[in-house]
Amino acid sequence: MSLRRQLLLVSLLVLVLPWAAYQYVQEMEQALRQAQRTALLTTTRAIALLSSQYLRPYASSERTLFAHRIDRPVILDGYVSDWQQLAEWSQPVVFSGNRRDSGSAATGAVPLRLVAGSRDGDLFLLLEGQDDSLRYFNPARSLPNGDRVLLRLQRDGEWRDYMFLTSAPGTVVARALDGRKLGAREPALQAGWQPFVDGFRVEISIPERSTVEQLAIFWIDSDVDSPPRWWGTAENFAAQRGTAVRDPREELANRLREFIATGTRVRVIDAQRWVIADVERSTPALSADMTVRGVTGAIAQRLVRAVLESEEVRDAPFSFARGRLLEGGLVDAALAERDVVTAWFKPRRFADSVVAAAMPLTRAGEAAGVLLVEQRSDLVAAVTGLAMTRLVLLTFFAAIVVAGGLLVYSSFLSWRIRRLRNSVEGAIGEDGTITGSFPESSAADEIGELSRGYGRLLRQVREYTEYLRKLASNLSHELRTPLAVVSSSLENLQSESLEGRPAVYADRAQQGAARLRAILSAMSEASRVEQALQGGDRQSFDLHALLREVVPAYRDVYPKCRIEFVCTQPEQSYTTSGVPELIVQMLDKLIDNAADFTPAAGLVEVQLARHRNNLVLRVKNEGLLLPDAMQSRLFDPMVTLREGKGDGPHLGFGLHIVRIIVQLHEGTVSARNAGDGSGVEIVVELPCEQIDR
Amino acid sequence: MRRRIAIVEDEYAIRENYRDALARQGYDVSLYTDRLAALAAFRERLPELVVIDIGLGDEPEGGFDLCRELRAMSNRVPIIFLTARDTELDVVSGLRLGADDYLTKDISLQQLVARVVALFRRVQAFEEDAGDAQLIVRGDLTLDLDRLTATWQGQPLELTLTEFWMIHSLARHPGHVKSRQQLMDAANVVFDDNTVTSHVKRLRRKFVDIDPGFNAIQTAYGAGYRWRPEQMQ
Numbered sequence: 001m002s003l004r005r006q007l008l009l010v011s012l013l014v015l016v017l018p019w020a021a022y023q024y025v026q027e028m029e030q031a032l033r034q035a036q037r038t039a040l041l042t043t044t045r046a047i048a049l050l051s052s053q054y055l056r057p058y059a060s061s062e063r064t065l066f067a068h069r070i071d072r073p074v075i076l077d078g079y080v081s082d083w084q085q086l087a088e089w090s091q092p093v094v095f096s097g098n099r100r101d102s103g104s105a106a107t108g109a110v111p112l113r114l115v116a117g118s119r120d121g122d123l124f125l126l127l128e129g130q131d132d133s134l135r136y137f138n139p140a141r142s143l144p145n146g147d148r149v150l151l152r153l154q155r156d157g158e159w160r161d162y163m164f165l166t167s168a169p170g171t172v173v174a175r176a177l178d179g180r181k182l183g184a185r186e187p188a189l190q191a192g193w194q195p196f197v198d199g200f201r202v203e204i205s206i207p208e209r210s211t212v213e214q215l216a217i218f219w220i221d222s223d224v225d226s227p228p229r230w231w232g233t234a235e236n237f238a239a240q241r242g243t244a245v246r247d248p249r250e251e252l253a254n255r256l257r258e259f260i261a262t263g264t265r266v267r268v269i270d271a272q273r274w275v276i277a278d279v280e281r282s283t284p285a286l287s288a289d290m291t292v293r294g295v296t297g298a299i300a301q302r303l304v305r306a307v308l309e310s311e312e313v314r315d316a317p318f319s320f321a322r323g324r325l326l327e328g329g330l331v332d333a334a335l336a337e338r339d340v341v342t343a344w345f346k347p348r349r350f351a352d353s354v355v356a357a358a359m360p361l362t363r364a365g366e367a368a369g370v371l372l373v374e375q376r377s378d379l380v381a382a383v384t385g386l387a388m389t390r391l392v393l394l395t396f397f398a399a400i401v402v403a404g405g406l407l408v409y410s411s412f413l414s415w416r417i418r419r420l421r422n423s424v425e426g427a428i429g430e431d432g433t434i435t436g437s438f439p440e441s442s443a444a445d446e447i448g449e450l451s452r453g454y455g456r457l458l459r460q461v462r463e464y465t466e467y468l469r470k471l472a473s474n475l476s477h478e479l480r481t482p483l484a485v486v487s488s489s490l491e492n493l494q495s496e497s498l499e500g501r502p503a504v505y506a507d508r509a510q511q512g513a514a515r516l517r518a519i520l521s522a523m524s525e526a527s528r529v530e531q532a533l534q535g536g537d538r539q540s541f542d543l544h545a546l547l548r549e550v551v552p553a554y555r556d557v558y559p560k561c562r563i564e565f566v567c568t569q570p571e572q573s574y575t576t577s578g579v580p581e582l583i584v585q586m587l588d589k590l591i592d593n594a595a596d597f598t599p600a601a602g603l604v605e606v607q608l609a610r611h612r613n614n615l616v617l618r619v620k621n622e623g624l625l626l627p628d629a630m631q632s633r634l635f636d637p638m639v640t641l642r643e644g645k646g647d648g649p650h651l652g653f654g655l656h657i658v659r660i661i662v663q664l665h666e667g668t669v670s671a672r673n674a675g676d677g678s679g680v681e682i683v684v685e686l687p688c689e690q691i692d693r
Numbered sequence: 694m695r696r697r698i699a700i701v702e703d704e705y706a707i708r709e710n711y712r713d714a715l716a717r718q719g720y721d722v723s724l725y726t727d728r729l730a731a732l733a734a735f736r737e738r739l740p741e742l743v744v745i746d747i748g749l750g751d752e753p754e755g756g757f758d759l760c761r762e763l764r765a766m767s768n769r770v771p772i773i774f775l776t777a778r779d780t781e782l783d784v785v786s787g788l789r790l791g792a793d794d795y796l797t798k799d800i801s802l803q804q805l806v807a808r809v810v811a812l813f814r815r816v817q818a819f820e821e822d823a824g825d826a827q828l829i830v831r832g833d834l835t836l837d838l839d840r841l842t843a844t845w846q847g848q849p850l851e852l853t854l855t856e857f858w859m860i861h862s863l864a865r866h867p868g869h870v871k872s873r874q875q876l877m878d879a880a881n882v883v884f885d886d887n888t889v890t891s892h893v894k895r896l897r898r899k900f901v902d903i904d905p906g907f908n909a910i911q912t913a914y915g916a917g918y919r920w921r922p923e924q925m926q
Contacts, residue, residue, distance in 0.1 A: 480797070488706075520799075523801070528781070
């Protein structure tokens with residue numbers, strides 16, 4: 001895998017950033033939810049305290065008439081079936097007295113019970129009293145008589161009195177009271193009057209409850225043998241202070257409305273599971289700076305939400321139907337726990353999740369209802385979603401920027417490394433010699449150091465190979481002087497008239513010196529060849545003509561083998577530029593080499609061809625094949641395959657000099673076994689002289 | 694009267710061997726080990742032929758310096774460089790300084806003696822200035838075998854002995870190819886083929902300096918060289 005890919009993979013680690021951001025936002029959301037839950041708990045407890053006040057039985061001293069909403073239509077028939085739901089909400093009737101006392105309160109238990117209710121803006125009153133002797137109205141008498149109900153209503157600051165009296169059970173229409181006399185009928189005020197075993201019930205309907213500022217209601221019980229007694233909600237019949245009418249549910253709702261925060265819905269459920277208050281405040285629209293703008297933003301938000309809200313849809317742990325609690329999982333839990341319980345739910349996908357708290361409401365230590373507070377976490381979701389979107393977007397872009405930067409940087413690095421490699425490869429020639437110059441980097445980092453290290457190494461290797469290359473010629477120079485001493489001494493010795501054995505020994509020594517001289521000459525040949533070429537004297541010459549002239553001459557030199565010259569395309573131009581003497585010298589070496597390895601009467605073939613802009617010279621000989629390992633080393637100095645036989649010294653410089661000559665002519669040389677396995681061929685390619693020159 | 698030869702050579706054994714060989718031929722040989730001693734002696738009295746090694750003791754180029762100083766003293770004294778250094782550069786430098794021959798220490802004593810004899814012969818020819826010069830004329834080329842001098846188109850060629858004998862060998866039989874070995878034999882030297890090649894190259898250049906259109910020395914690839922017959926020039 002390339003360095004660039006590796007770094008690209010490593011740069012993927014940057015994607016941990018969006019992940020970390022996601023984790024962070026998740027935790028933030030958890031924290032926010034926790035905070036919201038805690039806040040909701042506090043709110044719930046506060047609201048519960050408030051709500052239970054509205055559930056509490058009323059103290060007898062209160063001058064308030066609580067008119068609860070009645071869910072069912074009220075039929076003025078004097079039966080209590082339609083009042084069931086308000087059974088517990090009886091109002092205190094605290095004052096009593098007898099008429100002759102004219103307002104002073106009577107003592108003893110109050111046999112009256114008053115319940116107020118409201119529906120469709122009307123006020124309904126249920127008066128229930130105990131009376132073992134019911135006396136009906138005698139219309140024959142002008143003044144009010146019999147058991148009767150006095151209703152005083154204050155509207156626009158003005159009190160008006162109405163009297164309900166009847167001669168028989170049933171519907172009663174109120175009559176205005178003018179002083180002590182009965183006035184006109186008041187059809188808007190009606191009542192249902194019904195006696196029962198030891199008492200009575202009167203259901204009164206008063207229209208337009210909201211216009212009633214205060215009211216007072218009295219039950220006047222007349223007796224045959226004693227003056228009538230009364231019980232009522234005011235000190236006397238003319239009292240200016242009456243009882244205010246209030247709807248506790250509405251008030252509860254109003255009070256709750258003050259308490260609840262946005263996105264919150266509060267419901268108060270009574271013991272019978274009726275919803276007695278249901279207040280909601282909707283969430284305001286998010287401010288502009290809290291939304292993510294743009295299409296990308298929207299897409300990102302969608303994505304983020306899809307990820308963030310991947311938690312499954314959870315149904316609300318309660319349900320309502322027709323104003324009543326239908327399933328009360330959470331509510332039941334709260335009742336069982338006798339404490340506040342919270343739960344999360346999420347009604348629909350892509351909707352806000354909701355945190356709900358249920359708290360049992362107690363009245364006098366008894367469970368009287370449950371407070372259910374729901375709060376939409378849309379704010380949480382919005383904040384976290386927004387934060388998430390921004391964070392994820394930012395970190396994602398950051399990741400891309402970092403990954404891109406890393407990619408660019410890694411490309412740069414790998415480019416530098418590749419350049420270094422190419423320089424090293426360029427500096428080392430095909431034959432392992434260090435040819436080209438190596439550009440050392442000046443960078444201060446490790447690659448620069450590596451480059452400089454390579455430079456040093458290559459310099460040292462170059463110096464070493466240079467030293468090795470020059471070794472032979474230097475050595476031959478150094479050896480020449482002692483050799484001159486030896487040979488001149490020997491010659492002097494021979495000029496003394498030696499006889500017998502000493503002459504033989506001197507002769508042998510002379511032969512050895514001569515051989516040594518030939519060896520030294522061969523060793524310095526390479527450097528002399530180079531000098532010869534540096535001396536210039538390049539000229540254009542026709543290789544074809546040269547070969548035609550030279551090759552036959554070799555037949556005399558090497559009579560034991562057949563030497564043939566083949567040129568299949570004689571019409572081509574074989575002009576090249578160089579030093580023809582050196583080319584001949586190269587041929588000498590090649591032919592000598594080929595002839596040496598060719599068996600007796602074997603064929604040495606010199607082929608010339610033109611391949612594009614190269615002249616291709618092949619010298620093929622029959623005979624032993626090259627070992628594979630030798631094919632590339634064959635042109636190195638002091639490498640030879642000859643097995644010590646033959647007449648002249650063979651130090652393996654022949655093909656080395658061939659290579660030097662070829663290289664000096666900008667050509668290439670290679671050795672390989674001929675395709676048919678018949679022998680070895682050495683291929684020299686020389687650049688053709690450009691015709692347009 | 695014995696001819697006086699000076700050998701300036703720092704290597705004791707070679708010095709002595711050369712002296713023995715030359716003394717056997719009846720020459721009066723004096724030996725010097727360094728440049729200053731030789732120079733001092735030459736100022737006293739010039740020898741008739743000087744053999745100089747290039748590297749002299751501490752002076753790697755001492756022989757060149759000595760040659761220059763000697764040429765300042767006399768234009769006529771034959772000088773032979775005899776050295777282990779055989780690079781093209783050294784040969785060219787030595788000959789440019791006015792040496793009459795440049796031999797490597799590979800040379801055999803007999804050859805050395807032959808060169809010395811030949812040089813003395815040239816000197817003698819100048820000294821005697823005999824009327825009947827033995828001349829070989831090949832077109833523009835004239836070779837004086839007594840004085841061992843050559844002219845091309847009437848202008849003298851400054852040739853070393855080696856070069857003279859090579860030209861002589863080639864020009865004596867125009868059109869005949871002389872191998873490198875034959876040229877070496879003619880010049881009484883042992884070179885390798887490359888040195889012959891560079892000698893020929895230098896010879897050509899000397900002719901070209903006089904006559905830019907010179908092409909009388911032809912290369913016979915793989916065989917050697919030949920003097921172009923006149924009708925082909």
